[in-house]
Amino acid sequence: MPSKLLPISSEEKKWVQKLAPSRGLIYHFSRGCLRHVMSNITGLGPLDIPLKADPGEPPLLAEGWGNISMSHCSDALLIGWSSGKIGVDIERKDREIQAYKLSKRFFTQYENYEIENLSPCQAKELVLKRWVIKEAAVKWQRGKIANNINQWIWKNKSSFAHHKKLGHKVKVYEQNYDQWTYAIALDEDSITCKPIICVD
Structure with missing residues (x-):
């Protein structure tokens, strides 16, 4: 700061x-x-x-x-700027979360099945990754987290997420940098294969 x-x-x-x-x-x-x-x-x-x-x-x-989106956690601020619609989210990788409980509350049966056989550490990593992707997608949508986080579906390692109720589909880019994990959601037909990331 x-x-x-x-x-x-x-x-x-x-x-x-x-x-x-x-x-x-x-x-x-x-x-x-x-x-x-x-x-x-x-x-x-x-x-x-x-x-x-x-x-x-x-x-x-x-x-x-153009369009902007921003997200912050305890010690970082992520700003996204694009000619098309954009949504971004960032979290610390060491954020304390109850991975299984969070997944059961907000994610689909298939998404919960993906973490069943993972170690607690692996489950936390995947749930946190899934959360930032979904929240970035909600921000792309300009929707409310409470009403939409469980509507966005992302399969592990997929380049896209989709909204099961409204039919939206977005291109997603998820990455770790230092102690943070972040996600960017762009229009489905965006030609950007890898967003330019500037660190200050």
Whole structure:
């Protein structure tokens, strides 16, 4: 986390005042970083980036600016920017989760069958991977996690995930980097075979 928070818009500052202190800090941090990164890429000032990023809603750019998605965990922020729709998610690989319980609650019978004969460590790794892929897909969809996480299906090692109720299909890219695992969901017909990842 930077030593000081980066600039955000006056509208975003009003949101910070309305949020609980801890959530307001994360909101300010993530929106400030998003504006800073896009400023470095475009040459515009951070406050000139045409961004609307209300709390709890997918961030939006002005028409012609493409699509963005972001995700954060305890010590990392992942920002995705694409000409087509995009969803991203990131988690620490060492995050404590109850893999079997989480899988039974949110995943399909087939997905649960995949982890039955795995060791606890292997099961945790696969469940965490499946979770970030599904959450990235939900963000691509611009849906709500609670209503859609169990609707997205991803078979281990597949390059695609699909929504069993709505029929959506997305191309997914999942990778580990250092102590994190992350996923990116793109349009099914995206010609991107491997997204460009920049680390700062």
